[in-house]
Amino acid sequence: MAKTQTFGDKSKKQKDTTIHVKVVKGYRSEKGTTKYVTRFVKVADVGQVDKIDISK
Numbered sequence: 001m002a003k004t005q006t007f008g009d010k011s012k013k014q015k016d017t018t019i020h021v022k023v024v025k026g027y028r029s030e031k032g033t034t035k036y037v038t039r040f041v042k043v044a045d046v047g048q049v050d051k052i053d054i055s056k
Contacts, residue, residue, distance in 0.1 A: 018042045018044055019042070019043050019044070019045075019046060020040055020041070020042055021041050021042075021043055021049055021052075022038060022039070022040050022041075023038065023040075023041050023049075023052055023054055024036055024037070024038050025038075025054055037054060037055075039054045041054070
């Protein structure tokens with residue numbers, strides 16, 4: 001018997017519109033050194049990247 005669904009058909013159905021972005025924020029510690037916080041964030045549109053606020 002032949003396959004009724006191909007791999008290409010399966011991949012078209014599972015389309016995800018969110019984008020995963022790695023956000024890196026630098027801040028000064030109490031000692032005066034620079035430390036970084038990194039987070040992976042889901043955004044719906046690339047224009048929302050500037051509006052992301054992560055805290056330590």
